[in-house]
Amino acid sequence: MADVISPEVRPARKADAAPDPAQRPAFDVIELFFFAYRDFVRDADEALAKYGFGRAHHRVLHFVDRNPGLRVTELLDILKITKQSLGRVLRELVDEGFIVQKEGEADRRQRLLHVTERGDRLARELARLQTRRVSRALATAGAQEAEAVRRFLFEIIDPEERAKVAALTGARPPKARE
Amino acid sequence: MADVISPEVRPARKADAAPDPAQRPAFDVIELFFFAYRDFVRDADEALAKYGFGRAHHRVLHFVDRNPGLRVTELLDILKITKQSLGRVLRELVDEGFIVQKEGEADRRQRLLHVTERGDRLARELARLQTRRVSRALATAGAQEAEAVRRFLFEIIDPEERAKVAALTGARPPKARE
DNA sequence: GAGATTACGTCAGCCATGTTGACTTATTTC
DNA sequence: GAAATAAGTCAACATGGCTGACGTAATCTC
Structure with missing residues (x-):
């Protein structure tokens, strides 16, 4: 590999100090946000792997647990994903007995979402892991x-x-x- | 579909009020974190789409822009992804002229990463978008x-x-x- | 009461981004 | 000279997004 060294090089670093502090890039917060989110989801990811679930399942389970009777359309609006993407994970959660769908009483087209006892247990276990991290981070605040x-x-x-x-x-x- | 209504129903909601406030689930922060991150990455995602790039490219470009001369191994450790995952994205950024690799002077096995002028421009444009959002959020703080x-x-x-x-x-x- | 709309589901195929495992090459270190 | 390190690559696979096209049942509207 002979052309590894390119003639095109990076210009000298611009000083971080711009005149207006509001215009200076907020590199620190941007990077901290990235690292924090990366680690924030890790606890739950590991716990979910035992069930063969992923992050997508967690989100669905969480919001259904917190909002029993949630309509599918509302959940789509919360997650900002498509019906098809939701469909896959929802089916798995239903098949494995973590979520049940109940026909709406007023509107029988609706399939209102509820967690089962099992779903509730998992949702709360995941919330516990994330709460532990949040509590520690806020402990001194x-x-x-x-x-x-x-x-x-x-x-x-x-x-x-x-x-x-x-x-x-x-x-x-x-x-x-x- | 006749079995939509399952006999298994969700148990009555447990009260949110646990004795020790540190043990009460931090649902609010957990959910805010999810929504905030979802929207935080959106500005950049849209800008990247014009180049046919995704979030993975953004991360690489960002950290190389901020840390000129970064070694591949260091970048892997920052991103916590595999060499193979990085390889794909990095190759595209190099092919499109956003990043160049320079052989290390002290250790010629290294391929030190640098952004090009073009890469620097894009990295800073993306940082500008995210900074705008952060600045607004911190405006009253x-x-x-x-x-x-x-x-x-x-x-x-x-x-x-x-x-x-x-x-x-x-x-x-x-x-x-x- | 007919027709439009809504709520939900599903099939098929594609893309981005992650993974594991195995292997190569060049270089440095011991 | 052997071992370790830095980096790259091939192949195969999983997850979780996406679009587009349709189907069915129920409700709403005129």
Whole structure:
């Protein structure tokens, strides 16, 4: 391999110091976010592997556990994936007895999603693992700092999505903090 | 489909209120983290699509841009993926002229990674998009609150990884805050 | 009551990005 | 000179996204 060394080289590094601090790239937060998320999902991934499940199953199980009677359409809107993608993982969760679908009483087209006892156990075990990590990370934070973390995460979310997320998580509604 | 309604139903919801608040599941933070990350990567994903690139390319480009002369082994350790996975993505970035590899001077086995002018431009454009989102989210936060966010993200990371991340991001070193 | 719409499911095929395992080449280290 | 290291590559496979096209049952609307 003779052409490994290319004549085209990287220009000298630009100084990180831009005039306006708001315009200086937030490299630190960007990278921390990447590393934090990478490790955040790891606990659950390992636990899920025992069941032959993946991250996609976790998400479905989690939101169904937290929102019993959830409609399929609502779940699609939460996860922002297609019906076909959801279909696969949902079928597996139903087949393995973690989720059941109950016909809607008012609207019999609906297949309202509920976890089984088994599904509830797994969902809570996964939540426990992630809670342990979150609790440790917030252990040294005061109430105000913990609230600052929640607010930061909330405001990273697309503005049009916030009302929905607030309703789901119990976070304060958007714009309600002035 | 006659067996939609299963006899197995979900048990009555357990109250969220556990005795010890540290043991109560941190559903809010868990869910906010999921939604925040989902939207955080979206800006860049859209920009990358124009080049036929994906998230994997972004990660490589980002860390090479930030760490000129990075060794392949180091990059693998940062991304926590296999050599084969990286290989594909890296080859594409090299082929399209975003990254060049330079033989190490001290150790000629090394293929030190550098971005090209073009790679630098794209990396910075992507960083700009994510910085915009981060800046908005931190706009109402004070210095102490912004620091609380960084600390939270840092402490979500696996303890054994923190020293490395601190070195990369310039975050304060682990345990250095007492 | 007929027709449009909605809720849900499914078949088929494709793509991006991860994995394991085996092996090669060049170079450095001991 | 042998062993270890840095990097690359081939092949095969899994997961979880996607699009497009359809089907069925139920509800809504006029």
